[in-house]
Amino acid sequence: MTQMYPSCSVMNLCDEEAFFNMNDLTKRTWAEISLPAIRHNYHAIRSTLPAGCRFLGVVKADAYGHGALPIARLLQEEGAEYLAVSCLDEALELRRGGITMPVLILGHTPAEYTAQLIENNLTQTATCLAKAVEYSEAAVRLGKTLKLHIKLDTGMSRLGYLCAGDLFEEGVGNIISSCRLPNLAFEGFYTHFAVSDEPDEDSRAYTLEQYRLFTAVLDAVKARSGITFPIRHCANSGAVVSYPEMALDMVRPGLLLYGYGDGGKLGLQPAMRLVTTVSTIKYHEPGVCVSYGRRFVTTRRTRMGVIAAGYADGLPRLSSNRCSYRIEGRDAPQLGTICMDMCMVDLTDIPEAEVGSEVELFGPANDICKLADAAQTIPYELLCSVTKRVPRVYTE
Numbered sequence: 001m002t003q004m005y006p007s008c009s010v011m012n013l014c015d016e017e018a019f020f021n022m023n024d025l026t027k028r029t030w031a032e033i034s035l036p037a038i039r040h041n042y043h044a045i046r047s048t049l050p051a052g053c054r055f056l057g058v059v060k061a062d063a064y065g066h067g068a069l070p071i072a073r074l075l076q077e078e079g080a081e082y083l084a085v086s087c088l089d090e091a092l093e094l095r096r097g098g099i100t101m102p103v104l105i106l107g108h109t110p111a112e113y114t115a116q117l118i119e120n121n122l123t124q125t126a127t128c129l130a131k132a133v134e135y136s137e138a139a140v141r142l143g144k145t146l147k148l149h150i151k152l153d154t155g156m157s158r159l160g161y162l163c164a165g166d167l168f169e170e171g172v173g174n175i176i177s178s179c180r181l182p183n184l185a186f187e188g189f190y191t192h193f194a195v196s197d198e199p200d201e202d203s204r205a206y207t208l209e210q211y212r213l214f215t216a217v218l219d220a221v222k223a224r225s226g227i228t229f230p231i232r233h234c235a236n237s238g239a240v241v242s243y244p245e246m247a248l249d250m251v252r253p254g255l256l257l258y259g260y261g262d263g264g265k266l267g268l269q270p271a272m273r274l275v276t277t278v279s280t281i282k283y284h285e286p287g288v289c290v291s292y293g294r295r296f297v298t299t300r301r302t303r304m305g306v307i308a309a310g311y312a313d314g315l316p317r318l319s320s321n322r323c324s325y326r327i328e329g330r331d332a333p334q335l336g337t338i339c340m341d342m343c344m345v346d347l348t349d350i351p352e353a354e355v356g357s358e359v360e361l362f363g364p365a366n367d368i369c370k371l372a373d374a375a376q377t378i379p380y381e382l383l384c385s386v387t388k389r390v391p392r393v394y395t396e
């Protein structure tokens with residue numbers, strides 16, 4: 001069975017009527033999302049965790065382009081304990097779509113939205129004492145309690161209470177002060193790794209030091225105030241794979257769920273297959289300039305396919321002339337600058353390719369990592385870059 005959401009609006013996403021059949025596709029460019037692959041990945045990750053360890057599925061950025069609601073529903077059904085998103089809007093999309101499980105907002109939410117956070121039973125990250133004070137004041141005015149997780153900056157130098165080096169005592173003090181503020185409930189305590197997915201010695205040492213600081217702050221907070229946190233968590237995908245001893249009370253993978261980042265260790269399956277079709281095939285003699293900027297010139301008689309995907313669908317323009325797509329079981333080099341809505345591929349050596357042939361831009365048969373390398377980026381960015389005009393088709 002195949003279902004499709006037009007990924008156009010929150011309204012549509014909330015409306016079961018918005019599911020369409022595969023037959024409703026106009027067969028231009030689409031993203032097939034394998035729900036069995038996500039389910040498989042979830043259980044493959046879960047099976048590596050110590051007993052009692054909770055699973056938080058990261059579904060920020062529309063579940064890395066896979067569609068936040070269908071992925072959240074799947075995780076809720078399969079028994080995951082928590083979800084995380086980056087902001088209030090993403091959290092509200094989940095609540096409007098009927099997701100009832102706990103949702104942690106990883107990024108900043110202005111204190112003026114404290115009422116929405118509380119009404120929707122969302123968990124907010126506290127990133128410094130000043131913001132905790134603002135949340136507390138707002139919650140006191142409302143006469144309600146806001147649920148929070150403290151975020152510690154142990155070396156990512158992004159969000160979080162500072163606590164490295166000379167700032168240790170002050171950081172510990174600020175955390176304790178935050179926890180004593182009225183109308184705030186601190187359920188969790190977490191940090192985020194910068195290089196847990198990098199295997200070299202220097203990166204390993206950095207990750208171990210981040211973890212050491214994390215546990216040292218937890219210990220100091222407990223020693224000075226008796227305060228403990230039910231849910232301590234730090235393991236992103238890289239740490240789930242390479243530092244199982246850091247699972248603590250909950251793990252927080254994103255990329256692994258979508259089928260990447262395990263180096264083959266967990267047998268994960270790529271969940272997204274980005275597909276387009278051949279629109280036109282023509283023959284060019286040698287010496288013909290192809291596409292904007294004339295950056296490719298044919299050197300042989302070329303059977304050239306025009307395919308119906310471009311950078312407005314999410315193909316990185318930087319990968320122009322440097323990647324290949326999978327057509328009829330073979331690699332077709334992409335030629336010339338990638339345009340907004342289409343690009344060209346060399347079909348000279350793929351005589352089976354016809355107008356209408358499917359083209360796998362990335363997916364199980366065409367490793368996204370190759371395309372990411374060609375575009376000097378990472379699979380994360382490519383997954384998030386699939387634009388909203390690309391319908392997501394869910395396969396069971």
Ligand SMILES: *Cc1c(COP(=O)(O)O)cnc(C)c1O
Nearest residue numbers: 058106192236237252253254255
């Ligand atoms: C995005 C994010 C994650 C998930 O990262 P992956 O590398 O995809 O596993 C976990 N924690 C935080 C704080 C994040 O921002």
